[in-house]
Amino acid sequence: MSKQDKRLLQLRPKRTDRRADLRIRETERYNCPEGHARIYILGKRYQIPVLLDSGSNIFLINEQLFEDLHIPYHSRTDAVQIQGFTGETISSGGTNFTKPLCLKIGSNKHLSLVSCEKAPAGKYGMIILFRWWHQEHPITDIANPENWS
Numbered sequence: 840m841s842k843q844d845k846r847l848l849q850l851r852p853k854r855t856d857r858r859a860d861l862r863i864r865e866t867e868r869y870n871c872p873e874g875h876a877r878i879y880i881l882g883k884r885y886q887i888p889v890l891l892d893s894g895s896n897i898f899l900i901n902e903q904l905f906e907d908l909h910i911p912y913h914s915r916t917d918a919v920q921i922q923g924f925t926g927e928t929i930s931s932g933g934t935n936f937t938k939p940l941c942l943k944i945g946s947n948k949h950l951s952l953v954s955c956e957k958a959p960a961g962k963y964g965m966i967i968l969f970r971w972w973h974q975e976h977p978i979t980d981i982a983n984p985e986n987w988s
Contacts (some may be wrong), residue, residue, distance in 0.1 A: 874984025876965065880908055887964025889944070891972045891981070897921070899903040899966040900937060900955035904940040914956065921958050933958070942967075945987035949976035 851980075872891040877884050887907065898920070900910065918933035939952040950973065958965050974979050980986040 849971055862947045872981050872984065873963070874944075874980075875988055876942055876944040876967070878965070879943070885964075889959075889964060889965045889967055891969075891978070892966050893969050893973070895966055895968045896970070898953050898955040898968055898971070899958045899960050900975070901960035901964050902957050902966045904960075905937070905957045910940065912936060913938060919956070921956055944972075945978055949978065951976065959970070 842969050871893055874889055874891070875886050876889045878961070879885075896935065904910075912935045914935050915933075921933050933956060935957040937953075937955045937957070939954050941950065942953045944952050944967075949972075952969070954964060978987050
């Protein structure tokens with residue numbers, strides 16, 4: 840091995856933590872079903888766009904919708920950490936959550952009282968957690984929102 844090769848080996852960083860390499864990879868995105876649901880707030884019905892998120896473990900309600908509809912809520916002094924799909928903590932959520940509101944989805948009237956965390960939700964009015972739409976209220980024909988039942 841030449842002196843130049845030895846010098847290059849010394850300059851090359853040692854790979855001691857393979858987990859660090861995994862964290863650098865870009866997060867894979869999968870298409871989650873999108874559609875519409877109805878929520879009932881103070882006796883009024885609203886149709887909102889929803890995302891059925893296979894990675895979510897809590898209900899989220901869009902903070903703008905939260906404000907626009909004057910949704911009744913509770914506050915907590917210590918914010919609950921809410922993580923986005925990349926694993927990063929969302930800084931603007933976790934202090935307010937809705938009082939139970941009625942959520943209805945599909946033609947066979949999957950109906951539940953749910954409480955949602957107020958957080959950014961992009962173009963969606965609500966992000967619905969996996970357990971609700973997959974296990975507790977299985978939705979048929981998931982790929983076709985107009986046929987949800």
